[in-house]
Amino acid sequence: MIRHVKKIITKADIRAHLEREMTRFLDKGGRVEEIPRGLSGHENGQSMMLPSRRLFIEPSLERTPIPEVVAAIEARRKSALKRTPAPKRNRRPQRRQKTIYDDFGEPLRRVWVDD
Numbered sequence: 001m002i003r004h005v006k007k008i009i010t011k012a013d014i015r016a017h018l019e020r021e022m023t024r025f026l027d028k029g030g031r032v033e034e035i036p037r038g039l040s041g042h043e044n045g046q047s048m049m050l051p052s053r054r055l056f057i058e059p060s061l062e063r064t065p066i067p068e069v070v071a072a073i074e075a076r077r078k079s080a081l082k083r084t085p086a087p088k089r090n091r092r093p094q095r096r097q098k099t100i101y102d103d104f105g106e107p108l109r110r111v112w113v114d115d
Contacts, residue, residue, distance in 0.1 A: 093114045
């Protein structure tokens with residue numbers, strides 16, 4: 001199965017795209033007006049233009065308190081925290097093989113031991 005990784009768009013890609021768009025605009029006869037530094041786009045005394053439709057025109061609604069639901073959730077959370085862990089089971093001792101080494105680190109023999 002071949003997975004295609006989405007290419008990450010870098011700043012250089014964005015700059016190149018904007019450059020191509022600007023070149024295309026100018027080639028079609030578009031014109032860029034230069035505006036002096038410090039000049040605002042708004043006329044003095046004129047407020048900013050609002051969007052064509054007003055957002056959030058409904059009055060805010062009162063919230064309905066639900067203390068019994070909150071109390072039930074809190075009680076469930078507290079009961080989950082009070083749980084005690086299951087007691088650990090004792091393992092029965094198991095036999096395993098142990099290698100006995102001499103003073104030079106050479107194995108001498110293997111013996112069975114209980115853990």
